[in-house]
Amino acid sequence: VNAFLPGELVLLTDTRDRMYLVELAPGGQFHTHNGVLAHDAVIGRHAGVVLYTSGGARITAFRPRLADFVRKMPRAATVLYPKDVGPVLVYGDIGPGCTVVEAGTGSGGLTLALLRAVGPTGRVCSVEIRDDHRAAAERNIRRFLGELPANLELVAGDVGAHLASLRADRIVLDLPEPWSVADAAAEALAGGGLWVSYVPTVPQVGETVTALRRAGRYADIETFEILLRTWHVDGRSIRPDHRMIGHTGFLTVARFADDARLANASRLAADG
Numbered sequence: 365v366n367a368f369l370p371g372e373l374v375l376l377t378d379t380r381d382r383m384y385l386v387e388l389a390p391g392g393q394f395h396t397h398n399g400v401l402a403h404d405a406v407i408g409r410h411a412g413v414v415l416y417t418s419g420g421a422r423i424t425a426f427r428p429r430l431a432d433f434v435r436k437m438p439r440a441a442t443v444l445y446p447k448d449v450g451p452v453l454v455y456g457d458i459g460p461g462c463t464v465v466e467a468g469t470g471s472g473g474l475t476l477a478l479l480r481a482v483g484p485t486g487r488v489c490s491v492e493i494r495d496d497h498r499a500a501a502e503r504n505i506r507r508f509l510g511e512l513p514a515n516l517e518l519v520a521g522d523v524g525a526h527l528a529s530l531r532a533d534r535i536v537l538d539l540p541e542p543w544s545v546a547d548a549a550a551e552a553l554a555g556g557g558l559w560v561s562y563v564p565t566v567p568q569v570g571e572t573v574t575a576l577r578r579a580g581r582y583a584d585i586e587t588f589e590i591l592l593r594t595w596h597v598d599g600r601s602i603r604p605d606h607r608m609i610g611h612t613g614f615l616t617v618a619r620f621a622d623d624a625r626l627a628n629a630s631r632l633a634a635d636g
């Protein structure tokens with residue numbers, strides 16, 4: 365059994381599906397409206413254990429998934445939603461051994477997913493222009509992983525300035541003007557690689573795709589969005605939930621090509 369250890373993060377859920385992220389400390393206490401749960405009652409037990417507060421409230425202790433942690437962690441900047449993180453990893457083909465350049469680091473949510481995908485043989489270099497965001501991301505990453513992994517480099521500054529000196533298998537951009545680094549990213553990706561960018565608005569998509577076509581070094585440029593609809597399943601009432609997150613943003617994925625001018629020429633002409 366993989367028992368909870370002191371210092372570990374635990375997700376405590378009550379009977380109303382409320383979730384609390386708690387760092388286990390010997391002697392520590394978790395307070396609810398209905399009594400107290402000692403951290404020592406969780407330490408040494410397995411994930412999924414059912415416990416009761418001093419007031420008799422039922423609590424289940426889980427190991428937080430990365431998606432739970434990202435939802436609960438302090439946010440410096442808007443984090444990428446899990447529904448968008450998955451496609452970044454899959455359509456960006458980010459796997460073990462990859463070298464990924466990411467910008468901006470933001471709150472570090474996507475950085476954690478990238479680290480998990482590339483594994484110990486890969487590398488993540490994450491560039492962030494704001495010191496306060498970088499510091500917040502560093503705190504979040506340390507909190508989830510216990511330390512900053514050796515294969516992560518958190519870099520201060522403008523990604524445009526850094527790309528010239530970087531080489532990458534994948535470039536992942538979640539920042540307002542990804543189009544401004546289309547040319548520099550092509551240099552960093554030379555040798556074959558993939559571009560993935562995420563932007564929330566349609567004009568940003570237009571700017572991004574036009575810049576990728578003009579750069580003449582990207583092929584298979586695709587833009588898409590992910591709509592996730594959750595369902596209410598209760599007895600015979602099985603139907604979509606009334607509320608959903610209607611919009612987050614658009615992903616654009618492209619492959620590096622030595623010369624894609626011809627392939628993009630007709631579309632560039634249509635773009636005007």
Ligand SMILES: C[S@@+](CC[C@H](N)C(=O)[O-])C[C@H]1O[C@@H](n2cnc3c(N)ncnc32)[C@H](O)[C@@H]1O
Nearest residue numbers: 441443444468470471472473474493522523538
């Ligand atoms: C939406 S947040 C990224 C969130 C991140 N993907 C996450 O899941 O936590 C965008 C970040 O990009 C940073 N940024 C904006 N322009 C930048 C640039 N040119 N170079 C580096 N970082 C930049 C911002 O300061 C901000 O922290």
